[in-house]
Amino acid sequence: MTTMTDAAPTRVYKAHTRPAWRRVIVSREAAIIGILLLVIIVASATVRNFDSPLTVTYLLRDIAPILLIALPMTLIIITEEIDLSVASIVGLSSVMTGILTQAGLPFPAAALIAILTGTLAGVFNGFLITVVGLPSLAVTIGTLALFRGIAVGLLGTTAITDFPEEWTDLAKANIPGTPIPMIMIPFVVLAIVFAIVLHFTPFGRSLYAIGMNKEAAAFSGIDVGRTKFLLFVLSGAVSGFAGVYFTLLYSNARGDNAMGMELQVIAAVLLGGVSIFGGRGALHGVIAGVLLIGVLGSALRLAGVTSDVINIITGVLLILSVVSSSLLAWLQRRRAAAIGKRKGRGEATDAT
Structure with a gap:
């Protein structure tokens, strides 16, 4: 008679038998950090003015919206979902900020309503995906067009450029004595919160469980629908905040603001080691x-490379990140199968 204690485990987490330092250093994340440092060193040595404080300031200002939106996008993709509507939410919140400010509303109130608009957009996405049961890819492609259409419809081809000077100056200000923009302060706070939630809480572990097998996660007691709904709401809220910052940074509210930013966000998330398969x-x-x-885009622009070539390079990086992830997984499966066969032959030899 076979008992539960006699049965062999169906799955073991061999990676966690390795020392913690090895799990940190020998990883895709560590490889990306290494490549980043290498690119910075090479660019500083070969591209004129790349390491100047002004370049650092403009670089961080430009990527701040992408950094912000990448935080909730990471959590969403880990659960094997995706949100393609984030850039259109940025545009919609930008338009709301401009319209309400132009109507005479105090800027803090206008910004709060714009963030609330982004949150409601996330609620709409989450409802269609988790309650109605539609696939996130189809839903967010549709809402990408919907939110962008509303934003363009509200302003048409006009742009609002009149914003309180103290707020635009704050968006462009640096931390005193450094070339680092002030926007990095809220980003660092959010990044710490997201990192703690993802890596050190039961909620974060449930996201990985959902991404691995949502049916098994549901049977283990995780409310899969509610969890995904919260992630899309969070994505909308952060995108709304990014839209307010985008508006102040460029002193410009237009319906086509942040066009195409969703591809940059997704490319960065996948390049950073998140599996598209969850x-x-x-x-x-x-x-x-x-x-x-x-950094790569900034260095190439300073070197005189056109934006079209930079977009091609970004696309190639995105494809390589997906292909390399699948290739590594295939190699690991082959290696595990080979080890299993060797163990099987060894046991058969011992039995004889």
Whole structure:
């Protein structure tokens, strides 16, 4: 008679038998950080003015919205979902900020309503995906067009450029005595919160469980629908905040603001080691992925490379990140199968 204690485990987490330092250093995230450092060193040595404080300031200002949106996007993709509507939410919140400010509303109230608009957009996405049961890819492609259409419809081809000077100055200000923009302060706070939630709480572990197998996660007691709904609401809120910052940074509210930013966000998240198939990823790798794309783009622009070529390079990096992830998984399966066969032959030899 076979008992539960006699049965062999169906799955073991061999990676966790290795020392912690090895799990940290020998990883895709560590590889991305290493590539980032290498690109910075090479660019500083070969590209004129790349390491100047002004370049650092403009680089961090430009990638700040991508850094912000990448935080909730990481959590969403870990659960094997995706949100393609984030850039259109940025545009919609930008338009709301401009319209309400132009109507005479105090800027803090206008910004709060714009963030609330982004949150409601996330609620709409989450409802269609978790309650109605539609696939996130189809839903967010549709809402990408919907939110962008509403934003363009509200302003048409006009732009609002009149914003309180104290707020635009704050968006462009640096931390005193450094070339680091002030926007990095709220980003660092959010990054710490997201990292703690993802890597050190039961909620974060449930995201990985959902990404690995949502049916098994549901049977283990995880409310899969509610968890995903919260992630899309969070994505909308952060995108709304990014839209307010985008508006102040460029002193410009237009319906086509942040056009195409969703591709940059997704490329950075996947490049940072998050699996498009869910269940894998770490926040420090994603931050390194955003910085890598930003640093590479900045260095190439200073070197005189056109934006079209930079977009091609970003696309190639995105494809390589997906292909390399699948290739590594295939190699690991082959290696595990080979080890299993060797063990099987060894047991058969011992039995004879």
